[in-house]
Amino acid sequence: MHKLLYALALGVVGAGIVHIAILLLLPDFSERDAWSRLEGSVDMFNMTRIDNTRVANVLHRSADPFFQVAACRFNLEDGYAHITAKGDVPFWSVSVYDRSGQNIYSFNDRISTQRALDFVVVTPEQMIDVRKELPETLTSSVFVEADMDEGIALVRAFVPESSWEPAITSYIGSLNCRQE
Amino acid sequence: MFTTIVSAILAIAIAIFGGAASVWYALDVEHGFGSQTVGVWTSYPDLGSAESDPYSKARVAREGILVLGRAEGLTFTASTDSSGEGLRRECTYVIEGTIPQARFWTLFAADAALAPITNPFVRPAAVQSQAVLRLPGNGVSITVSPHASPGNWLETSGKGEAVIVLTLYDTSLTGGKNFSDIELPQVLRKDCDA
Numbered sequence: 471m472h473k474l475l476y477a478l479a480l481g482v483v484g485a486g487i488v489h490i491a492i493l494l495l496l497p498d499f500s501e502r503d504a505w506s507r508l509e510g511s512v513d514m515f516n517m518t519r520i521d522n523t524r525v526a527n528v529l530h531r532s533a534d535p536f537f538q539v540a541a542c543r544f545n546l547e548d549g550y551a552h553i554t555a556k557g558d559v560p561f562w563s564v565s566v567y568d569r570s571g572q573n574i575y576s577f578n579d580r581i582s583t584q585r586a587l588d589f590v591v592v593t594p595e596q597m598i599d600v601r602k603e604l605p606e607t608l609t610s611s612v613f614v615e616a617d618m619d620e621g622i623a624l625v626r627a628f629v630p631e632s633s634w635e636p637a638i639t640s641y642i643g644s645l646n647c648r649q650e
Numbered sequence: 651m652f653t654t655i656v657s658a659i660l661a662i663a664i665a666i667f668g669g670a671a672s673v674w675y676a677l678d679v680e681h682g683f684g685s686q687t688v689g690v691w692t693s694y695p696d697l698g699s700a701e702s703d704p705y706s707k708a709r710v711a712r713e714g715i716l717v718l719g720r721a722e723g724l725t726f727t728a729s730t731d732s733s734g735e736g737l738r739r740e741c742t743y744v745i746e747g748t749i750p751q752a753r754f755w756t757l758f759a760a761d762a763a764l765a766p767i768t769n770p771f772v773r774p775a776a777v778q779s780q781a782v783l784r785l786p787g788n789g790v791s792i793t794v795s796p797h798a799s800p801g802n803w804l805e806t807s808g809k810g811e812a813v814i815v816l817t818l819y820d821t822s823l824t825g826g827k828n829f830s831d832i833e834l835p836q837v838l839r840k841d842c843d844a
Contacts, residue, residue: 534766563721575719
């Protein structure tokens with residue numbers, strides 16, 4: 471009886487340790503995270519509309535029906551990621567996520583004077599290089615400095631009513647995500 | 651000897667299953683770690699951000715979600731009405747009250763898995779602030795119902811559990827620092843289809 475109680479106590483303490491271990495390891499070992507889900511439908515450096523795909527609701531839980539969403543996976547090892555769009559929409563917002571799906575930085579159309587969507591994701595090292603001599607193409611860009619190798623850039627555009635649909639679709643279609 | 655082995659197996663079994671089950675429970679529960687509630691509305695203001703707690707981080711990884719950033723907006727979900735009863739798609743509700751300051755907001759009905767309810771016709775089960783009628787005093791009254799109703803109508807369809815999702819875009823509320831003094835609308839149950 472004494473032994474059994476001892477085993478129970480040991481089990482509860484062990485459960486606590488297992489709880490903490492699973493909790494902390496889960497983000498690193500999850501095969502269902504956003505990156506893994508996107509890998510199938512969104513190519514590297516290819517801005518792809520995702521709100522009308524099967525992964526959409528899973529990805530941005532409670533996917534707002536008033537929004538069109540596009541995502542692009544990027545890798546900063548060989549250069550920074552530059553994302554631009556052509557046109558004007560009632561509202562857009564951008565989130566940059568790291569490999570594990572944590573939101574690193576977000577901003578909306580109030581960030582730039584012309585409400586133009588033009589931003590680059592750079593690592594701190596690339597930032598130093600870019601600062602030395604600002605490339606012509608980046609003079610009006612917003613800089614997102616992120617200390618990571620891989621990530622996801624997500625653009626959301628508001629569709630106030632269905633008559634806006636074609637305009638927003640062509641805006642999302644004009645999104646360009648490239649390595650420079 | 652035999653009791654030693656049994657005890658050891660028991661201890662290991664409790665540790666592994668207890669540990670795993672408690673993580674699952676903690677990640678699945680609706681008002682989990684990091685949640686804030688205002689009336690019937692629940693929000694996870696820190697979910698997915700770099701400062702979030704280990705539970706939120708694990709949740710993001712397990713569910714594979716990409717949550718709205720702070721500069722984008724803040725989402726509230728309601729799965730019960732103001733009397734505490736679960737929301738049903740076949741019932742009529744009136745959402746009444748004021749909505750906090752934001753550039754605009756959207757409100758839509760979703761199923762239990764938070765997928766927006768789609769209607770057989772063109773109308774989505776959603777309304778947004780730029781196209782709603784307002785009450786004097788800047789409040790709103792929105793009827794959530796499978797039947798057409800005057801005023802602001804959020805059309806639902808089907809049967810089963812429902813969740814109402816309110817998202818405030820470009821709002822100063824993000825970060826959850828001033829949640830205690832905000833007011834969100836009530837969800838009042840009217841009647842249900844048999």
